[in-house]
Amino acid sequence: MQTLDEAKRRKIQDAAEHLFATRPYHEVRLEDVAAQAGVGKGTLYTYFDNKQCLFASLLNDGITRLVETLQRQLNQAEHEPTRTLRIIVTALVDHALQHPQLFELMRFVPAPSRTSVRSARLQQLYDMLEQAIRRGVADGSLRDPHPELTALFIPGMLRSVMLFSKTLPSRKLLIEHLMRLITSGLLARETDRP
Amino acid sequence: MQTLDEAKRRKIQDAAEHLFATRPYHEVRLEDVAAQAGVGKGTLYTYFDNKQCLFASLLNDGITRLVETLQRQLNQAEHEPTRTLRIIVTALVDHALQHPQLFELMRFVPAPSRTSVRSARLQQLYDMLEQAIRRGVADGSLRDPHPELTALFIPGMLRSVMLFSKTLPSRKLLIEHLMRLITSGLLARETDRP
Amino acid sequence: MQTLDEAKRRKIQDAAEHLFATRPYHEVRLEDVAAQAGVGKGTLYTYFDNKQCLFASLLNDGITRLVETLQRQLNQAEHEPTRTLRIIVTALVDHALQHPQLFELMRFVPAPSRTSVRSARLQQLYDMLEQAIRRGVADGSLRDPHPELTALFIPGMLRSVMLFSKTLPSRKLLIEHLMRLITSGLLARETDRP
Amino acid sequence: MQTLDEAKRRKIQDAAEHLFATRPYHEVRLEDVAAQAGVGKGTLYTYFDNKQCLFASLLNDGITRLVETLQRQLNQAEHEPTRTLRIIVTALVDHALQHPQLFELMRFVPAPSRTSVRSARLQQLYDMLEQAIRRGVADGSLRDPHPELTALFIPGMLRSVMLFSKTLPSRKLLIEHLMRLITSGLLARETDRP
DNA sequence: TATGAATGAGGTTTCATTCAT
DNA sequence: GATGAATGAAACCTCATTCAT
Numbered sequence: 001m002q003t004l005d006e007a008k009r010r011k012i013q014d015a016a017e018h019l020f021a022t023r024p025y026h027e028v029r030l031e032d033v034a035a036q037a038g039v040g041k042g043t044l045y046t047y048f049d050n051k052q053c054l055f056a057s058l059l060n061d062g063i064t065r066l067v068e069t070l071q072r073q074l075n076q077a078e079h080e081p082t083r084t085l086r087i088i089v090t091a092l093v094d095h096a097l098q099h100p101q102l103f104e105l106m107r108f109v110p111a112p113s114r115t116s117v118r119s120a121r122l123q124q125l126y127d128m129l130e131q132a133i134r135r136g137v138a139d140g141s142l143r144d145p146h147p148e149l150t151a152l153f154i155p156g157m158l159r160s161v162m163l164f165s166k167t168l169p170s171r172k173l174l175i176e177h178l179m180r181l182i183t184s185g186l187l188a189r190e191t192d193r194p
Numbered sequence: 195m196q197t198l199d200e201a202k203r204r205k206i207q208d209a210a211e212h213l214f215a216t217r218p219y220h221e222v223r224l225e226d227v228a229a230q231a232g233v234g235k236g237t238l239y240t241y242f243d244n245k246q247c248l249f250a251s252l253l254n255d256g257i258t259r260l261v262e263t264l265q266r267q268l269n270q271a272e273h274e275p276t277r278t279l280r281i282i283v284t285a286l287v288d289h290a291l292q293h294p295q296l297f298e299l300m301r302f303v304p305a306p307s308r309t310s311v312r313s314a315r316l317q318q319l320y321d322m323l324e325q326a327i328r329r330g331v332a333d334g335s336l337r338d339p340h341p342e343l344t345a346l347f348i349p350g351m352l353r354s355v356m357l358f359s360k361t362l363p364s365r366k367l368l369i370e371h372l373m374r375l376i377t378s379g380l381l382a383r384e385t386d387r388p
Numbered sequence: 389m390q391t392l393d394e395a396k397r398r399k400i401q402d403a404a405e406h407l408f409a410t411r412p413y414h415e416v417r418l419e420d421v422a423a424q425a426g427v428g429k430g431t432l433y434t435y436f437d438n439k440q441c442l443f444a445s446l447l448n449d450g451i452t453r454l455v456e457t458l459q460r461q462l463n464q465a466e467h468e469p470t471r472t473l474r475i476i477v478t479a480l481v482d483h484a485l486q487h488p489q490l491f492e493l494m495r496f497v498p499a500p501s502r503t504s505v506r507s508a509r510l511q512q513l514y515d516m517l518e519q520a521i522r523r524g525v526a527d528g529s530l531r532d533p534h535p536e537l538t539a540l541f542i543p544g545m546l547r548s549v550m551l552f553s554k555t556l557p558s559r560k561l562l563i564e565h566l567m568r569l570i571t572s573g574l575l576a577r578e579t580d581r582p
Numbered sequence: 583m584q585t586l587d588e589a590k591r592r593k594i595q596d597a598a599e600h601l602f603a604t605r606p607y608h609e610v611r612l613e614d615v616a617a618q619a620g621v622g623k624g625t626l627y628t629y630f631d632n633k634q635c636l637f638a639s640l641l642n643d644g645i646t647r648l649v650e651t652l653q654r655q656l657n658q659a660e661h662e663p664t665r666t667l668r669i670i671v672t673a674l675v676d677h678a679l680q681h682p683q684l685f686e687l688m689r690f691v692p693a694p695s696r697t698s699v700r701s702a703r704l705q706q707l708y709d710m711l712e713q714a715i716r717r718g719v720a721d722g723s724l725r726d727p728h729p730e731l732t733a734l735f736i737p738g739m740l741r742s743v744m745l746f747s748k749t750l751p752s753r754k755l756l757i758e759h760l761m762r763l764i765t766s767g768l769l770a771r772e773t774d775r776p
Numbered sequence: 777t778a779t780g781a782a783t784g785a786g787g788t789t790t791c792a793t794t795c796a797t
Numbered sequence: 798g799a800t801g802a803a804t805g806a807a808a809c810c811t812c813a814t815t816c817a818t
Contacts (some may be wrong), residue, residue, distance in 0.1 A: 039799080041800075042793090109245055152359055184381055224809065302794070414607075418788065428803060530770060545743025573765045622780060624779050
């Protein structure tokens, strides 16, 4: 067979994801990954060129799935910009909660691959956010002189919570609070007052 | 020389900060730090217990300086909550720009010390933010059902920019955009329209 | 190669025995052991947990072989106590001469493992000596109020010679002189005199 | 003053003796010796050329004191050979019991100095034993075809007990048992029997 | 003379990667 | 394709010794 055993590839990735999320990149030994995956050490090299590539595959595959899911959702119909933002934020939160290790993983992306990883998939995510905001600015529903900065802000806020919050907030609360800050900020409005 | 030389300690820290910011933790060799600092390899161990502690000292000292500066500023006078937030954000941005490596450094904080570092000093920073927001909520100028989450968001946004922005925005723009999102969000208000 | 190679293990031990006998524990570099054994430095760690364990294995294996040989010999037939002592002394001398490094090695046994090494195997040797003497005392052929002390004395005498004698005596002379002192002491007897 | 502070020299030696007896040569750090002696690290080098010499001084001084004491005792009067042996054995046992670390120390004599240490003082001790035996052989009171071997045996027996005996025997018992083996061996004699 | 900060050679050990089976 | 024994570069850290004060 040309394509190696896809199930074994996943088994290796799962083992690696678990381990890389548990301890920093350099403290994860390929020997442990192999053991946890139930394969020989050498087998890893049949499926991945080296440690770095195995690691990168985890991030890439995760982000790829997220981005593809999002693209499917957003392409189904044209949404209002705010609605689009909510869809993206919801997907981000869901993805983060399903892969709580993800941000932990990204902490340890070794420098060289970081750039390449980002350019590949992450950029698409930032672009989606930026485009949604730009559409809102265009139709007058949003105001934002620097949508490219705001696009960076949003995953950053989520990341802070995933990494540094002592007790993870619920999915709903997380989404609502992100959307609240993104849309309305903190200032009390006149209309809020009696 | 009879007493530990504080200037030499700084020289070592400066060399380490430079190196740790350039490449990930495990790719920085203490030998290089020593060489760059112009001291012997063993001298590092006179000033820092081990590699991890040297690294931690960079983060701790940096955050400590930031927090202390902030406390001095804020204790001078009582400010409106929004003004307090701006002072903190300004200090954060200034600190980030003066130590562009700082967030890069934190990326590689090995797990064990991360917690301790945070609890020690970082927590004070989060607390300052949270208290400012709570004061605003109390006096009616701000609305925020979860100030502790918002306090996490703010440094997260800054971090995203410092790490992932291709071209660093100017100090002023960064501060203004952060404050804009924090206070007003993105929604265009009625009063904004003609 | 799929299974640990027992021959290679021996090759490593032989190299180590040679080196450890040549210079004290801390002056033997594992790098040299590997070179002399014709294996890579890391290979040592496939066969032995660390330097200490490699070293301990030399002593343990040596003493184990000696004790097992002795047990085989003594179990073949019931001997008179004096004959048993001679068999043990002969085996000790032969072993010492075949492994002239052995006592040299024991000089440097790091403290912690010394105890354990002794309790494990060495104790069996002391016990054999002590039991032989006790049997002689019981059957009236020997007199000894403290066989446990005498059992300690015998290897001690051999050791002195192996370590401190400028010119090693012959096997036969060594055995005879040990047995002479053990059985008869130095006093001239009446019957010796004309 | 030409001669450095002799009391300080002793303080250093006492500290070193304690430490060297506790753990093997290479695990004793000069820093610890200095600390225990209550002096600076550099001071050690005022009194001893280097670690090796400090260590050697402990053995040399100890053996020198023993040998000098013995020479004084033996020169007072002419003794029968057996009496001379008893005097030496007694002195050896006393010295061993007063410096229980001594044999422990010798275990770790680094190879190079061992020879030199021995030639210097230890040889005198062996010579005393050997001469006493030779005198006994000459006057017909002792029989020993190899007094030089027997001279090696005697300290070896004592050493075994000091190092390997689980419970140290009393001074008297140790002396008596050594003398018993040396003089009479283990064989029951006809005259022993009723 | 006394000190202890500074030094750096050298030791042990780890682990990504290779390759014979 | 799968395995795991073998490899060796490279890292951290120790500690005897020096020397400026």
